[in-house]
Amino acid sequence: MLVAARVFGGIALAAVSVTGCGGGGDYANRPRPPAPIHVTAAITNSRINVSPQRFGAGPIVLIVSNQSSTAQKVTFETAELGGSQPGRKFDTTPINPRATATLKVDVRQGRWKLSASEGGIRAVAVRVGRKRESAQNKLLQP
Secondary structure, three states, rough: OOHHHHHHHHHHHHHHHHHHOOOOOOHHHHHHHOEEEEEEEOOOOOOOEEEEEEEEEEEEEEEEEEEEOEEOOEEEEOOOOOOOOOHHHEEEOOEEOOOEEEEEEEOOEEEEEEEEEEOOOOOEEEEEEEEEOOOOOOOOOO
């Protein structure tokens, strides 16, 4: 019994020492992306209100509330045409009246537009500035 314990102990020690060896390559400690921010939008029967309308580039969570009387599909897209960076477009599923929807988007610098699909609701312009600071040294981040 004592011999078996020594054999298994030796095997366990060998396994730990082999798995403890590193790969020898350099570890690329790239900074984290910026922490996501929440941007809210409310659709009424005549327009869309967004808060804030200006923020830095990086991940956002767009929370849209439909306060209009009809279901709305919301489109969040760049206002740029052509160029080196073609436009990007993100859509929600139809949002029922008095309901909400969420879009998670990694936005880049530039001009963006938030529009609704029904009823002649006026679109709103959103301005995205330079990239926000990394969340690398921020506490309590996911």
